[in-house]
Amino acid sequence: MTVKAEFIARLAAAGLRTVEATSFVHPKWVPQLADAEELMPRLTGLPEQYPGLRLPVLVPNERGLDRALAHHATEIAVFASATETFARRNLNRTAGEALEMFxxxxxxxxxxGVPTRGYLSMCFGDPWEGPVPTAQVVDFGVRxxxxxCTELSLGDTIGVATPGQVGALLQSxxxxxVPMARIAVHFHDTYGQALANTLAALRAGVTTVDASAGGLGGCPYAKSATGNLATEDLVWMLHGLGIETGVDLRALVSTSAWMAGQLGRPSPSRAVQALAGRPV
Structure with a gap:
């Protein structure tokens, strides 16, 4: 837990201004997040130290909301599914029942006064149901x-999307x-398409992109959901496009290299692999 707190502090110091801190899911289902109550007090001073820093937390239900509010969370997120099978596996409810729970x-x-972000998973493909119809995704997203929800994050949970599909879904x-200002994208790099998909989304007018420092992540309820788009890879591309991010790439790479050492395995981020120990 001390490592988690330091990781978040390092990310803030590198210039990131939105860091999803933890999840108030029941520890029985995701033991890795059982320390949420211990972690939150350690983050109390960060928004004052780094003005503009946002530390949203994921909540699965009203009990999770109670816990989040008790720890003074200022932003929350809920996690829905565009497919029935994943809703059952992840939330033990139909997709429609999950929406009513939220x-x-x-x-x-x-x-x-606490805004809610809505994550929508399986927006392009589902390991059990296959390709997901665009109309179905739009229906759940609009709902x-x-x-x-103030923002909708469209998730390619198993990383099967391609740029053409991304453009078509955003057009729908x-x-x-739905204005693009209310849309975010959340890509996994299973087939190496995350950056290409991000570029397609940027060209469609999306300006909020989810990423994971060092490319960490996955999903315990969808084994084919391999690592998220690495923040370092994203920042490298954005800087190359002349887009100002406010992120110190050197500090970010150093942070992810440090975390890789804590985990005892190399970072899957190509930018971290290329830049760690070298000038940026």
């Missing part, structure tokens, strides 16, 4: 926004009246 969470959070959301 309704009081979003409403209660909003009533105390999340109608619940009161635009046609449904």
């Amino acid at each position: 309704r009081p969470v979003v409403e209660r959070a909003g009533a105390v 999340l926004l109608e619940l009161g 959301f635009a046609e449904a009246g």
Whole structure:
């Protein structure tokens, strides 16, 4: 847990201003996150030290919201599915039932001034159901926004999307009246398409991209969900495009190399592999 707190502090020091801190899921289901109550107090001073720093937390239900609010969370996120099978496996509910479970969470959070982000998983493909129809994704995405979520993050949970599919899905959301300012993208690099997909999203007008420092991550309920898009790889591309991120890439690479040492395995990030120990 001390390592987690230092990791978040290092990411903030490197210039990242939104770091999802933890999840208030029941420890029985994700033991790696059982220390959420211990971690949150260690982060209390970071927003003052780094103005503009946001530390959202994931909550699965009202009980999770109670725990998050007790620890003074200022932003939360809920995690829905665009497919029935993954909703059953991840939340033990139908996709529609999960949305209804989130309704009081979003409403209660909003009533105390805490915004909610909505994650929507399996937006392009599902390991059990195969390709996911665009209309189905748009339907669930719009319903999340109608619940009161301030932002919708579209997840390619198993990393099967290609740039053409990304563009088509975003166009469908635009046609449904959803502005790109309310859309974020969340890509996994299973087939090496995460950066290409991100570029397609940027060209469509999306400006919020989820990424994972060092390319860490996956999903315990979808074994084919390999590592997320590495933040370092994303920043390298954005800087190459002339986009200002406010991120110190040298410090970020150093942080992910440090975390790789803590985990005892090399970082899957290509930028970390290329730049660790070298000038940036």
